[in-house]
Amino acid sequence: KNEVEQSPQNLTAQEGEFITINCSYSVGISALHWLQQHPGGGIVSLFMLSSGKKKHGRLIATINIQEKHSSLHITASHPRDSAVYICAAHKGDTDKLIFGTGTRLQVFP
């Protein structure tokens, strides 16, 4: 069993829909990242959080340390949001990241 699990693996949505991607982890972590990988392959960091909630534009990330769970929400989804979203956790107090396998999101007009 992976130490960082994401669900769903694949997600399709109509433009405008509210999207939720989930990440669960089974080890103690100090911080969690949400990354976006576009079809061209480049990886961009969206959020890094260790507690609570962060918001950037239409993206919202939350984390519940007690439940070992994080969510990434996209409001008013748009076709340009189509990408793979990756959850990654700092295990313990190290700088090394453990990655989930990603959630492939496709948003149709």
Place this chain on the structure above:
Amino acid sequence: NAGVTQTPKFRVLKTGQSMTLLCAQDMNHEYMYWYRQDPGMGLRLIHYSVGEGTTAKGEVPDGYNVSRLKKQNFLLGLESAAPSQTSVYFCASSYPQGLAGIGYNEQFFGPGTRLTVL
């Protein structure tokens, strides 16, 4: 600033050939990392470096060597390529944890190198 760059972007090798992938960053980051990404699996850490002249093994180091002779560059070498090393390779860099009270730091990724070993 260019951020993190990788050379080459694509490469095809025959089994047994050698090659070096170059990663360069212009953000004065102390930490640098090499990952591989394979279908159905998360990114996996190959080797990493916490500063010039230092390297350490990650999760999947076998078959690879690295060097960090200059702070801005991190090289990944394959001495004798095998088909199992067909993958997309990503380099990343970051400040050390805890710098200036930031805590755990964002990693900045390069664009990737797609390597095929025949």
